[in-house]
Amino acid sequence: MKLLTVDDSKTMRQIIQGVGATLGYEVLEAEHGLKALEVLRKSADEIAVIMLDWNMPGMNGLEVLKIIKASDDWKHIPVMMVTTESEKGHIIQAVRHGAIQYVTKPFSPEELANKILESLGMGEL
Amino acid sequence: MSEIENSQELDISQKLIECLKVSVIDTLSTMAMTETTIINTETADAFNLSFQIGGLIYLYGNHEGMIAISGDKSVIQFVISNIVYNPEGEMADDDIMDGVSELVNMIAGGMKSKAGLTTDAKLTPPIAIVGPSCKSQWKTFRPTYVTTFKTEAGNFQVHASV
Ligand SMILES: [Mg+2]
Numbered sequence: 348m349k350l351l352t353v354d355d356s357k358t359m360r361q362i363i364q365g366v367g368a369t370l371g372y373e374v375l376e377a378e379h380g381l382k383a384l385e386v387l388r389k390s391a392d393e394i395a396v397i398m399l400d401w402n403m404p405g406m407n408g409l410e411v412l413k414i415i416k417a418s419d420d421w422k423h424i425p426v427m428m429v430t431t432e433s434e435k436g437h438i439i440q441a442v443r444h445g446a447i448q449y450v451t452k453p454f455s456p457e458e459l460a461n462k463i464l465e466s467l468g469m470g471e472l
Numbered sequence: 473m474s475e476i477e478n479s480q481e482l483d484i485s486q487k488l489i490e491c492l493k494v495s496v497i498d499t500l501s502t503m504a505m506t507e508t509t510i511i512n513t514e515t516a517d518a519f520n521l522s523f524q525i526g527g528l529i530y531l532y533g534n535h536e537g538m539i540a541i542s543g544d545k546s547v548i549q550f551v552i553s554n555i556v557y558n559p560e561g562e563m564a565d566d567d568i569m570d571g572v573s574e575l576v577n578m579i580a581g582g583m584k585s586k587a588g589l590t591t592d593a594k595l596t597p598p599i600a601i602v603g604p605s606c607k608s609q610w611k612t613f614r615p616t617y618v619t620t621f622k623t624e625a626g627n628f629q630v631h632a633s634v
Contacts, residue, residue: 357567358574361556362503402577402597431581434591451585452578453499 348395349373350463353383353411354429355403359452363398363429366459380406384414391421396466399446401430401437409440416445425466429459484535488587488634489513489617492539495582496621496630503578504554511620511627519610519633524548525568526601526608527576531584534592537634538610539580541572543627545602548572550625569600579630 350372352363360376367374375390377383380403387394397415401408408428415421427448428441438449448462464470493510500508523542531537541548549563552571563571577598584593601608616633 356570356574356577358552358556358571361558365557402595404597431577431595433581433585436591451581453503453582455502458502 349375349390349393351375351377351383351386351390351394351397352429353377353380353397353403353408354400355379356400359400359429362456363459366456366463369456370460370463372463379403380408380411380414383411387415387421391424394424396463397424397426398429398450398463399426401428401432409437409444412441412444412446427462427466429454484587485614485634488535488537488583488589489619489632491586492579492583492630492632492634493619495579495586496541496619499575499578499582500551500621500623504551506551506554506623509622511622513617513619516616516618516631519612519616519631521606521608521629521631523606523629524602524604525572526606527572527598528601528608528610529576529580529598530596531580531593531634532596533594535589535634537614537632538612539576539583539634540608540631541576541579542629542631547623547626547628548575550623551575551628565602569602572602573598573600 350367352360354360355378364374375386377386399408425447428446429450431452433451448466450462497508500506521542524545525548526542528540580595612633614633616631619630620627
């Protein structure tokens, strides 16, 4: 199984690649929402967890989340929000629309790794 | 503006500056696993930057201001390469621009959450500037606080007028 990171920042995608590698997962990347939907259309069967940035050009993370959770083919995939938006209102909105985890930047690699494992239904590192 | 309103504005501004400093140290220790210390904070009467690498982000909505991180290429590259676990390699300008954007986004986002600003205070997408020698200016009536931070690779600065 693979992880999918959707983030407009290459730096952030590289960090998530690093954390995924530590956990033994290949990480697929999308730099915006439309690209993420394209990856899902092709590879949804292989994706164990999706990590979504909030602020991206074009569709924001919440809009992408809504599309994923409205799709019968994709709604079973756990979605984590990984974002600088730490406002309570944002967290509530994301959870209400089906996000399973909410990670705010900055985070330590261990913190992200543990949140990924939790999303996969596994214990901590 | 009445004197009371004026002093409340000043209080928020001071709080934001203090939260920003903590956010910089937190961001570098958690994301870059790099220890950073504050050398000093000075007040400037203009938001003028002179640097090799800069990242700027604008705060708008119910509270307005500009936040910037700037420094020499060697220092900013050191920080970014630690964030992406690539401590040795020479980085391309595009990667440095992406990194400094994400860095200023994270420190400003951290400031916002530490200060408890509401959703009505928003951040624009960041702006990154890379060059051998750049200057930039933002027009503001407010004072600018310039904090110099020390890393093992050298110093960088964070400008804030909030
Ligand atoms: Mg983003």
